[in-house]
Amino acid sequence: AMVMHATFGLDHYPNYLQRWQMSDIEELEMKLRAQLDKVVEEKEKLRQKLLSSSSFLCRLATAPAPQDIWDKRFLELIDGDGKLRLGKLNKILSEEADGVYSFPLLQPSLCQQIVSCANDFAAFTRQEKLEGKFDSERPAVLDMMKLGWINDMLLRQVVSPLAEALFEDELEGETLDWRHGYIVGYAPKDPGQAGTEFRPRRNHLVSHTDDSEITLNVCLQSDYQGGELVFHGRRGSGEELKTLGSFKAPAPGWAVLHVGRQLHEVLPVTGGKRYGLILWTRSMRGMRSGVCPCCWLNRRHPTSAACVCGPQWN
Ligand SMILES: O=C(O)CCC(=O)C(=O)O
Numbered sequence: 001a002m003v004m005h006a007t008f009g010l011d012h013y014p015n016y017l018q019r020w021q022m023s024d025i026e027e028l029e030m031k032l033r034a035q036l037d038k039v040v041e042e043k044e045k046l047r048q049k050l051l052s053s054s055s056f057l058c059r060l061a062t063a064p065a066p067q068d069i070w071d072k073r074f075l076e077l078i079d080g081d082g083k084l085r086l087g088k089l090n091k092i093l094s095e096e097a098d099g100v101y102s103f104p105l106l107q108p109s110l111c112q113q114i115v116s117c118a119n120d121f122a123a124f125t126r127q128e129k130l131e132g133k134f135d136s137e138r139p140a141v142l143d144m145m146k147l148g149w150i151n152d153m154l155l156r157q158v159v160s161p162l163a164e165a166l167f168e169d170e171l172e173g174e175t176l177d178w179r180h181g182y183i184v185g186y187a188p189k190d191p192g193q194a195g196t197e198f199r200p201r202r203n204h205l206v207s208h209t210d211d212s213e214i215t216l217n218v219c220l221q222s223d224y225q226g227g228e229l230v231f232h233g234r235r236g237s238g239e240e241l242k243t244l245g246s247f248k249a250p251a252p253g254w255a256v257l258h259v260g261r262q263l264h265e266v267l268p269v270t271g272g273k274r275y276g277l278i279l280w281t282r283s284m285r286g287m288r289s290g291v292c293p294c295c296w297l298n299r300r301h302p303t304s305a306a307c308v309c310g311p312q313w314n
């Protein structure tokens with residue numbers, strides 16, 4: 001009842017909680033958190049149910065052997081327990097722009113298999129749409145494609161340890177516990193017959209920040225022209241309009257790691273097809289209550305300047 005009253009009150013009255021005792025507010029906060037945990041748990045169960053009932057046949061539904069997953073250079077940094085040897089990181093990392101790192105990560109053959117899965121999934125959702133099961137074709141979200149294991153693996157073995165080593169100041173001790181992975185495709189303005197393949201939706205992507213704290217971007221197919229990934233300053237840093245560097249993967253399997261607040265864009269693809277796997281990661285449990293509700297990413301320090309998502313950003 002307390003939660004119900006408070007939810008109503010917060011919706012209807014300004015400064016609603018100012019009439020409350022601090023201890024009651026704290027109790028409310030705890031109860032809301034417990035409720036939120038329940039929502040997260042039930043949502044996860046539902047998601048699993050949807051997945052298991054889906055009839056999509058994924059040819060990559062389980063993880064292959066490590067040597068068929070990781071690029072040799074990356075594999076050398078993984079110890080017997082699957083942990084990344086952080087001391088040897090500088091052997092493979094290059095800094096493409098201030099705070100933007102690239103490195104060889106996945107086997108090109110695995111990348112090719114992931115693209116094949118995206119093609120299969122595109123054909124599958126197109127069929128479902130034809131049969132009237134869904135209103136629209138569904139996006140190539142890894143969880144829906146039964147490739148959630150790739151999200152989990154990349155979060156646990158790549159993004160979490162690297163973020164702790166490279167973006168310690170950003171994370172402030174929080175754990176990245178949420179991930180969302182999807183496939184993006186680009187082709188020139190007139191890509192010709194799309195057939196049953198995964199359809200590239202665009203030829204470029206305007207400058208933006210991600211709904212993520214740390215983003216991993218893996219090239220899946222590199223024989224395209226144009227399509228450089230350009231990095232600008234971080235939102236809120238005063239360097240937003242500065243171009244800091246750009247990156248083009250030398251081969252499939254190369255990855256870039258950057259903070260979600262780093263403004264980035266993809267220049268127009270003028271030939272070939274450009275496919276990538278994007279993994280957004282966040283800390284959902286710990287810090288969210290302390291961040292700006294409009295962008296989730298800024299104003300972590302209560303003493304810092306005004307929210308960058310003010311009028312100048314919206
Ligand atoms: O395609 C890329 O390299 C970047 C994609 C991206 O920035 C995004 O999906 O948020």
Ligand SMILES: [Fe+2]
Nearest residue numbers: 208209210264
């Ligand atoms: Fe992005």
